[in-house]
Amino acid sequence: MFKWVNWKSEVVKNIMVLTSGTALSQIVAYVLTPIITRLYTPDESAELGLYIRIIGVGAAIATARYELALPVLKLDQHSFRVYRFALRVTLLTTCFAMLAMVLPVIFSGSLSNSLFYISIPFGLALLAFQNLGTNWSVRMKRFRIISYSKLASSAAGNIFKVVFGFFQTGYIGLILGTVIGFIVGCIFFLRDFRFTNSTYKISSKSPRNAVLARQYIEFPMINLPHTLMDLGKELLIAMIIWEIFGKREYGLFNHTYQMLRIPLVFIGASIGQVFFQRCAERINKGEDITIVARQSVKTLFVFSIVPFSIVFFFGATLFAFVFGEEWREAGQYAQIMAPWFMVNFMSSPISSLPLILKKQGSFFILALVGSLLMIASLLLPNWLYGASIIQTLWITSLLQAAFLVVVIFVIFGYAKNWKK
Numbered sequence: 001m002f003k004w005v006n007w008k009s010e011v012v013k014n015i016m017v018l019t020s021g022t023a024l025s026q027i028v029a030y031v032l033t034p035i036i037t038r039l040y041t042p043d044e045s046a047e048l049g050l051y052i053r054i055i056g057v058g059a060a061i062a063t064a065r066y067e068l069a070l071p072v073l074k075l076d077q078h079s080f081r082v083y084r085f086a087l088r089v090t091l092l093t094t095c096f097a098m099l100a101m102v103l104p105v106i107f108s109g110s111l112s113n114s115l116f117y118i119s120i121p122f123g124l125a126l127l128a129f130q131n132l133g134t135n136w137s138v139r140m141k142r143f144r145i146i147s148y149s150k151l152a153s154s155a156a157g158n159i160f161k162v163v164f165g166f167f168q169t170g171y172i173g174l175i176l177g178t179v180i181g182f183i184v185g186c187i188f189f190l191r192d193f194r195f196t197n198s199t200y201k202i203s204s205k206s207p208r209n210a211v212l213a214r215q216y217i218e219f220p221m222i223n224l225p226h227t228l229m230d231l232g233k234e235l236l237i238a239m240i241i242w243e244i245f246g247k248r249e250y251g252l253f254n255h256t257y258q259m260l261r262i263p264l265v266f267i268g269a270s271i272g273q274v275f276f277q278r279c280a281e282r283i284n285k286g287e288d289i290t291i292v293a294r295q296s297v298k299t300l301f302v303f304s305i306v307p308f309s310i311v312f313f314f315g316a317t318l319f320a321f322v323f324g325e326e327w328r329e330a331g332q333y334a335q336i337m338a339p340w341f342m343v344n345f346m347s348s349p350i351s352s353l354p355l356i357l358k359k360q361g362s363f364f365i366l367a368l369v370g371s372l373l374m375i376a377s378l379l380l381p382n383w384l385y386g387a388s389i390i391q392t393l394w395i396t397s398l399l400q401a402a403f404l405v406v407v408i409f410v411i412f413g414y415a416k417n418w419k420k
Helices: 010-040 040-063 076-098 102-106 113-138 145-168 173-202 205-214 220-243 248-258 262-284 290-323 327-346 349-356 360-385 389-418
Strands: none
Touching: 010 145, 010 290, 040 076, 040 113, 040 173, 040 220, 040 248, 040 327, 076 102, 076 113, 076 145, 076 173, 076 205, 076 290, 113 145, 113 173, 145 173, 220 248, 220 360, 248 262, 248 327, 248 389, 262 290, 262 327, 262 349, 290 327, 290 349, 290 389, 327 349, 327 389, 349 360, 349 389, 360 389
């Protein structure tokens, strides 16, 4: 079944290092999530989901997506200069976010709301640094650092969520736990950054940093709008479900979304990070990448069959048993969304290929179509004939699954024709 996989290759070894760290971090999450769901309500989960989406948009703006350039540049020193430049942009963005939060904090009306707004600049800064540190580690093949960071972040974040939950802090306990997890995870990247900085001795104010950043202007000019579209879509989805179907329904949807992403985080992201680094190397050498892309999709297809089949047939019962009866409806959502997330899982590693192959422009148009399709599938059924959230999710899930199949074939076309 796995005859196409060379288990002794460097790529597979790197995947195993990343996957083992991710596995341990997810085991911690698995153990503590059933406790967390019994300490917090779907409404409180909705607040966390909204917060995560806000800082996700902020972190993308903060780095201008230069983190994706780090594994691609040919020279390590040039890559580190772009790293320093992106950190400076992150600092400026964080300062601006702090100023933007002054009025919301003043007029928040409660301590929890004030802490929510105060946490936004810190959350986006930590997430931005985490993204930069991860991609620098991918470039340098320091995959153990990524694994240690994921494990420490998951353990700290989920433990503090439980602690705050016992003290009945409400949704702010979920947010503070998340921020603490980011802080702990970033410590590993900070140590690596200090070591690298002492090696190259590059100032953050060096003019050459900006010169190199301008040479890779396609990342903020093309990839950033693409990313903002994706993240903005997630934020808009939260607002649509919250407004049309209710805060509780969004909390259930957000929990389902996070649970269905577990295979993606557990295996897909690890394979994707190694795949990205491997393909960048092969392209720089003028070698074919089609075989590597096909192997990645085939491997993830095999890994996806069992977990997503279980969710599809037994999601409601499984969620009620694991997370509590209050979350049974989230399990119904999971059954409906399983086909969508299975195809998303399969396509996850090759989604970085348009970036490496300089196809960001055409892929941006394709992604824009997908985003508009998803927004329309959430809005129109309820607007046209008052569809329930269950009916709406069926329409959205099937349309997204079909669209992602098209995306896979388009990316294979990019990989096949990149030398022509």
